[in-house]
Amino acid sequence: MKSPFATIEYGPFQAQYHIRQVNADFKETLEEYLSRELLPQASLEYDSTEGSLKAQYDEERYCGPNSLVKDIYRLEFSFVRGSEREHTTQDVIYNPKKRGFTVRRGKVLYLWNMPRQRQQRENQQRVSALLAGIAEGEPMQALCPLCDGGLRVVNTAGLFDVTCPAGCFAYHLHKDPKTGEGLHGHSRMKEPP
Numbered sequence: 001m002k003s004p005f006a007t008i009e010y011g012p013f014q015a016q017y018h019i020r021q022v023n024a025d026f027k028e029t030l031e032e033y034l035s036r037e038l039l040p041q042a043s044l045e046y047d048s049t050e051g052s053l054k055a056q057y058d059e060e061r062y063c064g065p066n067s068l069v070k071d072i073y074r075l076e077f078s079f080v081r082g083s084e085r086e087h088t089t090q091d092v093i094y095n096p097k098k099r100g101f102t103v104r105r106g107k108v109l110y111l112w113n114m115p116r117q118r119q120q121r122e123n124q125q126r127v128s129a130l131l132a133g134i135a136e137g138e139p140m141q142a143l144c145p146l147c148d149g150g151l152r153v154v155n156t157a158g159l160f161d162v163t164c165p166a167g168c169f170a171y172h173l174h175k176d177p178k179t180g181e182g183l184h185g186h187s188r189m190k191e192p193p
Contacts, residue, residue, distance in 0.1 A: 004039065005031045008051040008077065017063035017070055018055045026094065033092075033101045034077070034109075041111035042079050044086045051077035056091060071096065072104060079111075086113045110191060119192040127169050127189065131162055144168050146190075160185075 010027065013019050030053070056072040057063075063070040071094045078087040088111050091104035103109050112120075126145035134142065134153060142151040146168040154161040157177040163170040173185035 003031050003035070004046070004049045004079065005034045005051065005077070007049045008053055010053050011055075013055055014058045015055065015060050015063045015070075017060070018058055021071075021094070021096070022053075025099075029094075029099050030092075030101060037109040038077065038088065038111055041109075041113055042086055043113045043115055044079050044081050044084055046079035046081050046086070048080045049078065050080065051075070084114065086111055086117075088112065116192045120189070123169075123189060123192065127171070131171055134162060135160060 008027075008030070010022050011018070013022065052075075054074050055070075056074050057067075057069040073092050073094065074089070075092050076087070076089045078085050088109065090107070090109065092101045092109075093104055094101055123146055130145050134155060142153050142162075143149065144151055144164040144166065147164065147166050149164060149166045149168075152161070152163045152165060157180065158175055160173040160175060160182075161171070163172075167190055169187065169189045171185070171187040174183045175181060176183055
C-alpha cells in the first residue's frame with residue numbers, strides 16, 4: 001500500500017544546502033516520522049492526501065555551518081475526503097545527526113482532525129455566548145465555559161477584555177471611549193486535546 005505521505009511536494013529549494021539535504025533518505029525519515037506521529041491522529045477515512053515541505057529560510061546566507069535556522073521546514077499536510085479535510089501546518093526541524101524530526105518551539109505534531117474541529121467550533125460558540133452576555137451586561141457569574149475557572153473581566157469605556165487565567169481563551173477589544181465602538185482587537189483559544 002502506498003504511503004499517504006508520498007503526495008508531499010518538496011521545495012522547490014533555492015539554497016544548495018536544501019537541495020542536497022532533501023534526498024531520498026531525508027524523505028524516508030520524514031515519512032516514518034509522520035506515520036508514527038501524525039497518521040494515528042487521523043479520524044477521517046480519507047480518499048486522498050496532499051502536502052508540501054518548504055525550507056523556512058531558503059537562502060544561502062541562512063545555511064552556514066553555525067546557522068540555527070537552516071534545518072527548519074514548513075510542513076503543510078491534509079487528509080481529504082470530499083469537502084472534509086484534516087490538516088496541519090507546522091514548522092518542523094530536521095536533525096541531520098540524529099536523522100530525526102521535531103516540531104519547532106517544543107510543540108507536538110498536531111492534526112486538526114474532525115473531532116478537534118467539532119470541539120473547537122463548540123468551544124467558540126460557548127465562548128461567544130458568554131462574551132455576548134457579559135458585553136450586554138447580563139448578570140452572570142464569570143466562569144470559563146471550558147474549564148469552569150474564574151475569569152478576569154474588564155468592561156470599561158475603552159476596553160472589553162475577558163481572559164481565562166488557565167489559558168483556555170482570551171478576548172481583547174479596544175473601544176472608542178466616547179462611542180463604545182470597537183476599534184481593534186484580537187482573540188485566541190487553546191487547541192482541543
